[in-house]
Amino acid sequence: MKIEKDDRLILITNDDGLYAEGLSTLIDVMQEFGKLVVVSTIDSRSGMSQALTVKMPIRIKLLKETDKKRIYACSGTPTDGVKIAVNQLLEREPDWVVSGINHGSNASVSVIYSGTMAAAIEGCLYGIDSVGFSLNNFSSQADFSHSKKYVREIMNMLEKNKLPKGVCLNVNIPSVDGDGIRGVKVCRQARGNWREEFEKRKDPMGKSYYWLTGIFQNHEPESEDTDEWALSNNYVSVVPVSVDMTAHNYIGELEKQIGK
């Protein structure tokens, strides 16, 4: 693949691995928008958040190249993949980083744990317009067909309007038949957390071990301006995510408490 000056160069990644249906769907749509460099892992790396591989070396393998796209396998986390693509694999900085389509919602606090959103956040830290897409269905057999329309709609919007510095998008798509989707809704991250998070078992030697599990608890199910409400009501949710985690509105109060 030769990257010309006028080509739109798009870095595609995810956290469900190279063989995930969500990634294939994203590649299908994004080919309409430019030339693609895909960097993913062979296996899934869900729940990796913004984790970095610092104690092990990272391996990269070019698996396939055509006129329109290149596909690499990366041994690291989704964040490693974005970093290594921008720093080592690409001839120039990509115009977009697009991550997903994740198998499972990344609404509410899942934005903090998600490898898919971490990849978008990483792109954003480089100053690149970045979006993470997720379908509200964890199944590896999930039907992504109706997602394409909304990926297209969001990316068409990004073509016309660059994102501000330090902001990327977290887009979650309901897992219903296309006709059931009521539209696209800009939202804020719902307040919530996970509960009953472990299953305790005994191994064949009689020693205990735990599996991480759990149920998401929405702390504000009635708030219609949240991503969780939108998803539950069959809207595509779009949350602008800031990489600045400062609680700006608490700075003044904290200064008083610290006595300065």
Add this chain to the structure above:
Amino acid sequence: MKIEKDDRLILITNDDGLYAEGLSTLIDVMQEFGKLVVVSTIDSRSGMSQALTVKMPIRIKLLKETDKKRIYACSGTPTDGVKIAVNQLLEREPDWVVSGINHGSNASVSVIYSGTMAAAIEGCLYGIDSVGFSLNNFSSQADFSHSKKYVREIMNMLEKNKLPKGVCLNVNIPSVDGDGIRGVKVCRQARGNWREEFEKRKDPMGKSYYWLTGIFQNHEPESEDTDEWALSNNYVSVVPVSVDMTAHNYIGELEKQIGK
């Protein structure tokens, strides 16, 4: 250790492992404030961000118990450790989650990659007052002695003022002699990112691999209200961190672009 109704119960964790000097220092100070449950890993888990262990079971081992503290080794990430402590190990929810003292700064965007801050953020998601402490010195031989005074100062403040829901503290301490520290400064997260992030090498078979490395680049070195400025000027920086990553001030604009 018996936990009485009036005891302050404090969960202590870090991402540098159980044998880190920063953890010992934190335990020393925090014993003044209550009964401690320490959950950490044998080895370091730096750069793990909010990563979860979803594909492997998690093992927990009680290593030591006295009247005043319990120490557990956890096979998972710092976030796993907080989750398993709150859900399985503790008789009741802790009053505080205190993480660190990290060997190395977690100022600016490091808040997003840090396992130390992830543990504090996890505590915060449970609605527990949570703080992450870091010393601006990556060395395992770093001198933490002057840090105690500032841990004490911040925790004394927390005794008097609960944090608002969804906010935890990211405290970074300069690595200078105690007399050189000019005070405590409430800050916002500086804008910055990492550059020149990989070193490419060849293995004995002639195949390439990469080590993650890099240099932090402060995008606003002149901004006196940032944590990076405070640290560089020998102030202890305190950033209130929000677990709500929504870019609230961009919602209106985005709604216009999406056409609703």
